[in-house]
Amino acid sequence: MNEQAAVVSLKSVTKDFQRGGVRALQEIDLEVRPREFISLIGPSGCGKSTLLRIVGDLVPPTSGEVVVNGKQAHQARLDRDYGIVFQDAVLYDWRTVAKNIALPLEMLDWDRARRSQRVREMVELVELGGFEDHYPWQLSGGMQQRVSIARALAFDPPLLLMDEPFGALDEMTRERMNMELLRIWQESGSTIVFVTHSIAEAVFLSTRVVVMSPRPGRITGIVDIDLPQPRNTDTREQERFFELVTEVRELLRTGDRSGEELPA
């Protein structure tokens, strides 16, 4: 895969936090190819969320090069080349579901008709028909997060950044959301960079899992997830799934010099 085609390209990205002189990320090199589903996994404090924000140009790197969609990360942000989903849905309380989804479309000056057409499609994609006029507080956590995903995908960005989007959900909802996300990923054809600290979630969803170690955050290894697509509930019960989970877990263990508690 040549450099031109990479959706995200990181070259020796380092991040120091001025306060306390903490090195959050050290010499990160990574290429994300189109239509990939990449998970960043590591214990708390490994800088995975910071790395995601550097890709999104929400936090500047101390040094290194960040190229998104073939341009500098800053230009990519100005061009609205990515959508972002946070751990909390971050919906605007004063807007209905439909209006929350329409928010980025308003930014892009889409006219009303085009906006409502697109909102209808997105509501259908995340299966929230009938809830268009509800306010965020009237929805469950899982539904809120679906609105948030719809909002991120509404303007059809080539890249979707997700920062532990299902971290606040219960296990049942989380597994259902995982299935939905895979379906959405396949239907929308976007590239996803996904931050998580659940090994099972990372292996189940991803095409590649990037394992990181803490203090300073470095890439310990990258595991190719060769589970067949499309994935379904049976995937989690396959022999290969457990092998991959074990592989990721061991990489986490070797990288974790501080001996911190590992995520389940």
Add this chain to the structure above:
Amino acid sequence: MLRRGLVFAAVLAGLWALWEAYRAFGVAVSLTWPFEVNDRTMPHIHDMIGQLFEPSRRNGPLLIEVLGKAALFTAKEAAVGFALGASVGFLIAVALVHSTLLQRGLLPYIVASQTIPILAIAPMVVVWLGGRGLPGWFSVSVIAAYLTFFPVAINALRGLQSADPRAHELMSSYAASRWTVLWKLRVPASLPYLFSAFKIAATACVVGAIIGELPASIQDGLGGAILNFNQYYASSPESLWATNIIAALLGIAFFLLIVVTEKLVVRRAPEHFV
């Protein structure tokens, strides 16, 4: 709604009963502390209300007509003062939220402005604006605005800063301009704070207008009426009390107007309503 009305009526009746009971007790035992209780110090509430429907002077209109006109006059001053003060307060907050430097430099003076008693400011406002061909009541509005802008500025500032950092990151991810962030995020997020401030300001601007009428020597409003009936307190205490009731009703009316507007404007989770 019916329940609310009943509670309101019950509280009102309770206060009424309390007043009359204390009065009856004071008269019966000839209470002298903290003050002597009699028709002059504590008129019957029904006498105060009755006074409203007596002629204000021999062959003159009823007191309630006189006070009604005065209340409308004061309401105009207060409303203009509110609009002026709320706008200035909001604009100050918008300026401060975009500049830490301004915030550090200006905020202490804004706070200090409120430590100066309004009675010290009022005569100067009247002198400054009186000679400008502006109507006299406008000076009173400016004085009311002086009391209004402060709670609005302080609360609006807090409200404009109240949005979650993630909500701001979302805006950054859209490469939104400051202007867009202001209108699509900061202002809507500030509305509950703004309306809390408006509620304080609504009553403050009425008080400001009434007090402002005194140094402005304006006779047409409630301030003028209070001054007037104060002079005749010995002979007719009920008139002053009746005026106070009207003044209180005006303040309540302003407050309720804000409450109703808030219900119409602010779409929030029910627990966010004050």
